Amino acid sequence: MTTTIAPSPVLEAAGVTMRFGGLTAVRNVDLTVNSGEIVGLIGPNGAGKTTFFNCLTGLYVPTEGKVSYKGTVLPPKPHLVTQAGIARTFQNIRLFANMTVLENVLVGRHTRTKEGLWSALLRGPGFKKAEAKSRERAMELLEFIGLEHKADHLARNLPYGEQRKLEIARALASEPGLLLLDEPTAGMNPQETRATEELVFAIRDMGIAVLVIEHDMRFIFNLCDRVTVLMQGEKLVEGTSDVVQGDERVIAAYLGTPFEGAPGAEEVAEVEAAAAAADATSEDGAAPAAPDSGAAAEAAPEPEARDEAAPEPEAAPEPEAAPDTASPEADAQGKTRTEGDSR
Ligand SMILES: Nc1ncnc2c1ncn2[C@@H]1O[C@H](COP(=O)(O)OP(=O)(O)OP(=O)(O)O)[C@@H](O)[C@H]1O
Numbered sequence: 001m002t003t004t005i006a007p008s009p010v011l012e013a014a015g016v017t018m019r020f021g022g023l024t025a026v027r028n029v030d031l032t033v034n035s036g037e038i039v040g041l042i043g044p045n046g047a048g049k050t051t052f053f054n055c056l057t058g059l060y061v062p063t064e065g066k067v068s069y070k071g072t073v074l075p076p077k078p079h080l081v082t083q084a085g086i087a088r089t090f091q092n093i094r095l096f097a098n099m100t101v102l103e104n105v106l107v108g109r110h111t112r113t114k115e116g117l118w119s120a121l122l123r124g125p126g127f128k129k130a131e132a133k134s135r136e137r138a139m140e141l142l143e144f145i146g147l148e149h150k151a152d153h154l155a156r157n158l159p160y161g162e163q164r165k166l167e168i169a170r171a172l173a174s175e176p177g178l179l180l181l182d183e184p185t186a187g188m189n190p191q192e193t194r195a196t197e198e199l200v201f202a203i204r205d206m207g208i209a210v211l212v213i214e215h216d217m218r219f220i221f222n223l224c225d226r227v228t229v230l231m232q233g234e235k236l237v238e239g240t241s242d243v244v245q246g247d248e249r250v251i252a253a254y255l256g257t258p259f260e261g262a263p264g265a266e267e268v269a270e271v272e273a274a275a276a277a278a279d280a281t282s283e284d285g286a287a288p289a290a291p292d293s294g295a296a297a298e299a300a301p302e303p304e305a306r307d308e309a310a311p312e313p314e315a316a317p318e319p320e321a322a323p324d325t326a327s328p329e330a331d332a333q334g335k336t337r338t339e340g341d342s343r
Contacts, residue, residue: 007034009071010178010209011086016055016065018048018233025051027233028065031211033178038200038210040220040241043230049213050091052230053180056211057081057088070177087176089167091183091213097156101147104155104166105138108173141169145199161192168199172208179203181212185219197223221245 011033018026026048033039041049054060056067058074058081067074069084087108095104142148145165150158155166164184171179181200185193193216200223204210214220220227221241229236229250237247244250 007036009033010035010037010069011056011211012068012071013052013056014066014068016052016062016067018051018055018060019063025233026055026062026230029230029233029235031228031235031238033209033211035177035207035209036204037225038204038212038223040224040227041211041213041230042215042217042220042227042244043236046232047230048233049230050182051233053088053182053211053213056180057086082174082176085175085177086180087171087174087178088180089164089171089182089184091186093163093167095155095163095166095170097154099155100151101142101153101155101158101166102135102138102151105141105169105173106134108170109134109138138169138173141172144172144202145169161188161195164188164192164196165199168203172203176208178209178211181210181214183213183215185214185216193219 009032011031013029013031016026016029016031017024029048029052031039031041031052041052043049051060055062055065055076058076058078061076067076069081069086072084074081074084074086096107099107139148139151142151145168147158147162147166147169150162155163158166168179168181168184184200185196188196197219200210200212212220212223221244224241226239227241227244228238229244229247237244237250239247
């Protein structure tokens, strides 16, 4: 069920600048997310996306600019930002590995429980009632992400894709009006990525606006109502997926080739042609010709190690399901995959 409320700004970032010494990581960035919207934030490695997220969530105090949530300027303090209604997930999974799945979600509820220390220590009726309500809501969220049957499992024993989902459930437990997702599909196989896409649509349909950073262009352009592109800390372009995909500056500076051209297809075709040639040669009894090593390396990167709890990929990714193999961001997927350990 899509929300019927007329769109209004949920998040307004105005003139956000973040300097680290002499380096300006984010420069004068404006960004608005309206209710009912899914907005994408893309850009090459080091463009300033995560720094910008950190400014929105109070982890960093922006050097300049202000961030408002539903018309109120936010103090740059993470717990106050969460309390106001913004929740986030991180690029690297940050679950409590030795806590159960349910406990991880319950942790996310603490900003919404009013019971104080004494009430908790004495375990009075008020505390027990609040605790029961929290557990009920946490179980609802686990059901929503399809992990209710694993409520008692330790988080560290979940497969990688489920750990990422659990992070989202924990963020939702704070009952946000805006969810910030930092590379939610990093390290996922194509099936997990598609499931995440459905999950984000379902979250939007619950009335929660979403701002998402992702390197997977197919995911972003399928999902987002609007996309903002950062380059070297500055906003390069903003618009609908169609507008951004077709923007010459984005194509030149970031995508390299038009998205419709299925980035990576050329390299895949080259490898397939080389393999066919090698087959034909070996059928003739000659030694197989070595495929062009550059193209082969690009089209079929060595899979990097996943986190221990991660399952083996069910199937090799289909070439068309991995659109950014030819993009400069392919490395980022591999990089975050190895960073998937629960901490
Ligand atoms: N705490 C920090 N101190 C100093 N420099 C930083 C800090 N955090 C980020 N930077 C620098 O700011 C720039 C932007 O980094 P940021 O991580 O925000 O980029 P990004 O777009 O999120 O990149 P990626 O896609 O690789 O995650 C980079 O040059 C980075 O080295």
